[in-house]
Amino acid sequence: KPKVFITRAIPENGIAILKEHFEVEVWPEEREIPREVLLEKVRDVDALVTMLSERIDSEVFDAAPRLRIVANYAVGYDNIDVEEATRRGIYVTNTPDVLTDATADFAWTLLLATARGLIEADNFTRSGEWKRRGIAWHPRWFLGYDVYGKTIGIVGFGRIGQAVARRARGFGMRILYYSRSRKPDAEKELGAEFKPLDELLRESDFVVLAVPLTKETQYMINEERLRLMKKTAILVNIARGKVVDTKALIKALKEGWIAGAGLDVYEEEPYYNEELFSLKNVVLAPHIGSATYGAREGMAELVARNLIAFKNGEVPPTLVNKEVVKVRKPG
């Protein structure tokens, strides 16, 4: 049986399927696998299942002469040097679709929680502060921002961006989007309007980031762009931390250029920044956009399907580097 190394315990359903076809080894610890251990573990593997926290680059490929496929347990694959993998004839796969709805739901969780100050309100209630104040209610407490009927601007209009828009229809919203290319079908289905990024930022009450991290999207939301946003606007990031210049964002939140931010992703993870944590107008999650039982099992199954297709000499169903098919030698 070919050998696969899995860098973290993915859900059991995926591991069970893989065990029927591969000799499977899983890094058993909760902590991330140290780099030198990863380099050792890949020495004789045919396949590698990896995730966001591991940088898969020529150093890993050099250490793994038999490696033919890297299956990323994520839809984003900015952790992998895909160009280098392609050059070496190594398949790279990801896990699209199965996590789209969970991630779009989470964008909405952040959007609503930020707009209505839910976390601050929860702290107020559970910390006993409500009781201490001794007042049942006050007409000026916890005023948030209206959502229904407002304008949402979605940056990146792929599967997840469109799923965010689909939900926005239920909130009676005007839907703006920015993307590398126009999406006429989605415009029709969702009633979404294409806008250049700066215009979208000027007009939106809620801006949701759903772009992959690339050279073009890195620090796309910088100081200049944050200054274009409405003072009452809320920024939601479920994409990658590096899409936003965090220093500029903190300044924007402190100085009131925007009203708030709901963040699931950070420039560095795990993230720690007291300046951000001390702000009341943010809701912060530890990169859990796809963390539902259903999505994670779907991701594990899709990883397994990609590896089994590879083993059977077929093209994996969610291959990222389609050009690799030309580079690969038969067998």
Ligand code: 8YV
């Ligand atoms: C993962 C993600 O939880 O799919 C992605 O791109 O960011 C998340 O679904 C994470 O990347 C684990 O690899």
